[in-house]
Amino acid sequence: MEDFINLILDPLKELFLKFKVFVPNFLAMLVILFAGIVIALIIKRFLAKFLAAINFDSWSDRMGFTKLMRRGSMWSKPSAVLCEIVFWLMVIVTLMSGLSALQIPAIDQLVNQFFSYIPRLFSAAMILIIGYLLSGFISRTVLIAAANSGFHYAKLLAQAVHTMLIVLILAMIMEQLHIAPSIVLAAFSIVFGGIVIAIAIAFGVGGIDAARRIIEKEASQKRDERQRDEIDHI
C-alpha cells in the first residue's frame, strides 16, 4: 500500500520540486519584462525628443525615406515609425532575455539563435538604407546624363536602372538575412540574366536596322568632314 501511495506521490513531489525551481525563474522573467518595457518606453520618449531636435522628419522628407514609407502605406511621421521600431525591438530583446531566465534548454537555444541573428538584421538595414540612397543618386545621374545627351527615353532608362538596383539590393538583403539563400540566388540570377539577355536581344536583333543607320550616319559624317577639310585647305 505504501508503495502504491509513493507511486502516486513521487510524481507529484517531482512536479512540486520542478515548480519550485520554475517559480523564481518565472518571477525573474516577469521582472525582466517589466523593467525592459519601462526602459523601452523611456528610451522611446528620449528618442522622439532627440529626433525632433535634429529635424529628423524634415531630413527624411528630403532624402526620400518618407516617400518610401508612403509607398508601403505607412502614413505616420517617420520619427514616430522609427521610435515604434526601436521600442518593439527592445521589447523583443527584453522578451528573449526574459525567456532565457526560465532556463529551459529549448528556449535557450532559440534565444541564442535570435541574438546571433541581430547583427545580420542590422547589416540588412544598413544595406537597405545605403542602397536606397545610392540607387536614387545613380538613377538621377543616369537621367541627367541621358537627358543631356539627347536620349529620348532618358526617364525610362533612369527608372529601369533604379528598378534593377532595387532588385539587386533586395537580393543582397535576402541573402544577408539567410532567407532561402539558394532560391534567392537562383531567382536573382534568372531575373538579372533574363534582363541582360532581353537587352542583348533587343539591341542585337531588334536594333539591327537602327544600328546600321547609326553606323552609316557616323561614317557619312566622317566622310563629309574629310571632304570639308580638303575644301578648307584650298
Add this chain to the structure above:
Amino acid sequence: MSDFYQTGIITTLHQLGKPSLERLETELHEFSKIRPIALVLPSLYSEFEGPAMPGIVSELSKVKYLKEIVLVLDKASEKDFHRVREFMSPISTEVKIIHNDGKRISEIYETFARNGFNVGERGKGRSAWLAYGYVLARGRSDVIALHDCDIITYSRELLARLCYPVVNPNLDYVFCKGYYSRISSKMNGRVTRLLVTPLVRSLQQLVGPHAFLAFLDSFRYPLSGEFCMTTDLARVNRIPWDWGLEVGSLAEVHRNYSPRRVCQVDIAANYDHKHQALSADDASKGLMKMTVDICKSIFRTLASEGVVFSDGLFKSLLVSYLRHAEDTIMKYEADAAINGLRFDRHEEAMAVEAFTKAIGMATRIYMENPMTTPLIPNWNRVTTAIPGIFEMLEMAVDADNGQ
C-alpha cells in the same frame, strides 16, 4: 444682351446673341485633346446638403470634354467622404476627392509644416492650392478651371465659356476670369460694387496712374470665384489663403504675365450663390473680415510695386473712398430704377459705412505690420524643398479614393 465695348487693359469676351452651347462643347472636346482640362472644385460638406450641389453634379454629368475633376472636400468626416463619393458617382469623368480632414492628407499638411511651409488655415485658398498640386503631380492636364460649389444657378454653359479662351490654342490666353451680373429681385455683389471698385478708383486718384490698379480696374467682377488658367501659371502663382484670395491671385497673374494674355469672359446671364452676412460690428467674420483681407492684399501688392503708404495717404483714402462710394450708390440707384429692381439706399449706405470702417482697420493693421498678408508658397518652391511631395500627395489622394 451686353454691348461689345472693350474696357480696360485686358480683353473682355462678351456674350453676344445666343451662342450655341453644342458648338462650344464640340470645339472644347477637340481642343481638349491638345490641352486636357482639369476642373477643381473646392467645397465644404455642408454644400452637399444644400440646393446647389445636386444641380452642379447633374450638369457636370453631361460634360464630356473634361479630363479629370478634383474635388477638395473640407469639414467632412470619413462617413461624409464616402457619401460624397457616392454623390459624385453619376459623373462619367474621373473624379478624385481630396479629403482635407483625412489621415493621409493631414499628414501631407504636417509635411508642409515641418519643412517650414505655412500653407495657412483651412479655406478655399488652401484647398485650391492643394488641388493645383495634385493636378500638377498627375501631369495629365494642361489647363485648370475652378468654380465654387455654392452656385444655385449653375449651368454647364458657365464651365464651357470659362474654359474656352484658355483651351483654344489659337487665342493664346493663360488666364481667364469669369464675370456675371448678380441680380435677384435686387442687386447683390455689394463688396465688388461698393468696396473694390470705389477703393481702386480712389487709389488711382491718390497714387496716380498705376499698372496694377489699371489691371484690377479692368475686371468687371474681380471677386468672382470662377477662373481658368494654364497649369504653368498654377505652378508659379503664390496665392493668399484668406479672403484676399481673388485679389491676391490677380496680383500674381499681373506680376507673372502680360495683360495681353489675360481675359475676362461673360459666363452667365445671372448668378446666385450663398450670401455672406455683413457683420458690421464684428471684423473677425462675414463681409467685414472679407473687406479687411481684400484691402490688406491690395495695399501689400501696391507696396511691393513701389507705392509708399503714409498716414496722410490713408486718411485721404478714407475720405476719397467715401466720396466715390456715395457716387456709386447713386449710379446703382438709377440702374436699379430703370430695371425695376428693389434698391434700399439706406442699406447700401450702411454697407459703405461698414466698409469705410473696415478700410480704416486694414490701414491700421497694414501700418503695424505690412507683411501680414499670408501667401502660400508656389509649387516650384515646395517641390524644391520636398522633392517627393508630388508623389506623396498623389499616393495619399489615390489611397483615399481607392478605399
